[in-house]
Amino acid sequence: MNTHSQQLPKDVDTTEMTGMIRINSRGFGYVDIEGRDEDIEIAPELLNTALHRDIVKIVPKPKRRAGRIRGEVIEIIERAKTRFVGVLEEEQGFVFFKPDDKRCYIDFIIERSEKEIPFGQKVAVELTRWSSPKKNPLAKIVEVLGLVGTHETAMHSIVAEQGFDWNFPHEVEREADTIEKNNEAFFRDEVARRRDFRGVPTFTIDPADAKDFDDAISVQTLENGHIEIGVHIADVSAYLQAEGPMDKEAQKRGTSIYLVDRTIPMLPEALSNNLCSLIPHQDRLGFSAVFEMSLEGEVYSHWFGEVVIHSDKRFSYQDAQEILTAGKGELFDELTIADTIARALREKRFANGSIGFETDEIKFELDETGRPVRAFRKERLDTMKMIEDLMLLANREVATWIANEIEKKAAKGVFVWRVHDSPKLDRIQELSLFLKALGYTLPHKDGLVNAQDLNTLFKEIEGTPEQEMIETATIRSMAKAIYTTKNIGHFGLAFDYYTHFTSPIRRYPDVMVHRIVKSHLAGKPVAGAQAFTWHDRLCAQTSEREVAAMEAERDSIKLKQVEYLEQHIGEEFDGVITGINDWGIFVEEHGTMAEGLVRTSSLRDDFYELTDHGFRLVGTKNKKTLSLGDKVRVKLEGVDIERKTIDWELVNKQ
Structure with a gap:
């Protein structure tokens, strides 16, 4: 009998557990264990070679510390990644690689090579061996990304850091070229067998700088007085040969990445910006969800199937908003009907328990060298909400139909759900x-x-x-929304059934969904253990790639925030306190939404102590308080572009 285990507190289970570890910039790890409400903290000395987002096996420690369960990593089950980005330095005859990612808490030693060492340049390295936490990991250089400090190198580094490739393999480009060359005959054959929507008023609404148009809306009033809303989606799966070179590359990427100055597409431009994109005044193949509805958002009937469409107009969100506001303009009636229905859908959604998450986004105007000359907040327009709610309608209705199909056939059919716990x-x-x-x-x-x-x-x-x-x-x-073959509903949207159907140019799960829906329409639903295993693997992979793409997008924004502020060192700004810890307070500047640190050591008027669960600093002598949410005036002391950090000095509390 393990007498030691008998002495443990009842709420601490010391059974070995497996989960994904998150590591912060101070080197502490936190492991989420499925089925447990509380994550487990891992001190830096107990990481035992674990790196950020690795799948690890841990054993909890028998005693809590500061109310937390702590543990130790005992095995690395799966590395989240083995490729890292950073710079090289020489020390005592060794070449060290210093990772850009602050969560990577140790320098790597570069294996000896006959190649010239590219000091002063950004490189990508491959982790080759890390046998002990007492030793530095070994790595080899796999790509030279460019000179440190240039815009192109910075963007390339951000993408490489998250494990995405900048360019497509040659065999993928060749496949795209072949598809483009053969499209005329292919398209003619496809049109002959599809439902034709080319005579129905149809439009797209997207950001002004968009090139990949995934979705179009058609609107017409039927003879019975009902409204027909067509949500027409680019039919990527018509062009993408399953398990071909391009399909495998799309699986690997999982998603397109939207950086501040460019898109790194999931598919080659021949498809993403041309053949599949629902370009105005061009006939295009679509896979559509068509609804007969009332203006109050009631769905009387639906139809799903392959179509050919012709977009009459490409609106930007601003263009469409101006027409609705002015009460006149091109396709005004169709825009008004779509907006009326979308508003009704939104009202119902919130009444049924949907959560109204809305956050501001920062955008940049860049000069010809990629340097930010202006920062501004992206305006949240009603036309954005309109498209969002029509896409939610299509995603929900497709998922609900599939759920009924699977239940009706009493078969364990495979589907890719978008769930939110x-x-x-x-x-x-x-x-x-x-x-x-x-x-x-x-x-x-x-x-x-x-x-x-x-x-x-x-x-x-x-x-x-x-x-x-x-x-x-x-x-x-x-919780983070994910893709899975096991449906648990969507908490944030309050939908029992939900999927991603509407963006196959930029999301691989939507491609999987299109193929499965087509299989049901053909009377041959995807099923069986092998199909479940394949889709399970890709659901996990694309969920992970989605997170990586979001991190790349955030990193590109953070870089431009820091570059913009570098031009304003010494100036004062208004901000709000967004976080407090032992070594300082985090302040978000209002104009750029950039967060930086006021170090506690710079608060020279008093000695400050952390109180109220870490939400307030209080001066021990003057009792002055600095609390979460306080409006403050700060002076920009400096920035570190490589680390993407900002240092403020507190001027006063407002």
């Missing part, structure tokens, strides 16, 4: 404490929170200095 207990408790420190309450019982209370909170904070911070904290407290 309810938040974990510890995350809701942390959010509740965070909100309490700001003077707000979030009712919750046994860790459960309902959408109505969250939406009430969002209305309460609207227009306040802390609005963005609270919205961001709330989103972070939620």
Whole structure:
């Protein structure tokens, strides 16, 4: 009998567990274990070669520390990645690789090579061996990315850091070229067997700089007075040969990446910007969800199938908004009908428990060298909400139909669901404490929170200095939406069935969904153990690639925020305190949404102590407080472009 285990606190289970580890910039790891509400903290000395997002086996320690369960990594089950980006330095005859990622807490030793060492340039390396936490890992150089400090190198590095390739392999480009050359005959044959929507008023609404048009909307009033809304989606699966070179590359990428200055597409431009893109005044193949509806958003009937369409107009969000606001313009009637139905759908969605997440986005105007000359917030227009709700309609209705098809056939058919779990207990408790420190309450019982209370909170904070911070904290407290073959519904949208059907040019799961829906329409649903295994693997892979793409997009924004502020060192800015810890306070500047650090050591008027669960600093002598959500005036002391960090000095509390 293990007498040691008998002495453990009842709430600490020391059974070996497996999960994904998240490592912060201080070197502490946090492991999420499926089925547990609380993550497990791993001290730096107990990581035992684990790196950020690795799948690890851990054993919890028998005693809590500061209320937390702590543990130790005992095995690396799967590396999240083996490729890293950084710079090379020489020290005592060794060539060291210093990773850009602050969460990578150790330098690598570069294996000896006859090649010239590219000092002063960004490189990508491959981790080859790391036998012991007492030794440095070994790596080899696999790609030279360019000179440190240039815009192109920076963008290339961000993409490489997340494991994405900048260019397509030659065999993929060859396949795309072949498809393009053979398209005329292929297209003619396809049109002959498809439902023809070319005579129905059809339009696209996208960002002004978009080139890949995934979706188009058609609107017409039927003889019975009902409205027909067609949600027409680029028919990528008509061109993409399953398991061919391009399909495998799309699986590997999983998604397109939208950086501040460019798109790294999932598919070659011959498809993403041309053959598949629903370009105006061009006939295109679509896979569509067509609804007979009322203006109040009631769906009377639906039809799913392959179509040919002809987009009459390519609107930007701003263009379409101006027409709706002015009450006149091209396709005004169709835009008005679509907007009316979308508003009704939105109202129903919120009444049924959907959560109204909305966060601001920062955009940049760049000069010819890629340097930011202006930062501005992206305007949230009603036309964006209109398209969003029509896409949600299509995604929900397709998923609901598939669920009924699978149940009707009493077969275990495969499908790719987009699911969103309810938040974990510890995350809701942390959010509740965070909100309490700001003077707000979030009712919750046994860790459960309902959408109505969250939406009430969002209305309460609207227009306040802390609005963005609270919205961001709330989103972070939620579970991450993922792709899976096991449906559990979508908490945030309050949908029982949901999928991603509407963006196959830029998301591989949508391609999988199109193929499965087509198989059901043909009476040959995808099923069987092998199919489940294949789709399970790709669901996990594309969920991970989605996170990596988001990190790349955030890194590109952070880089431009830092580059923009570099031109304003010494100037003062207004901001809000977004975080507090032992070594400083984090302040987000209002204009650029850039977050930087005021170091506690720079607060020379007093000695400050952390109180109220870490949400407030209090001066020991003057009792001056610096609290989460306080509006402050800060001076820009400096930036570190390579590390993408900002240093503020506190001027005063407002």
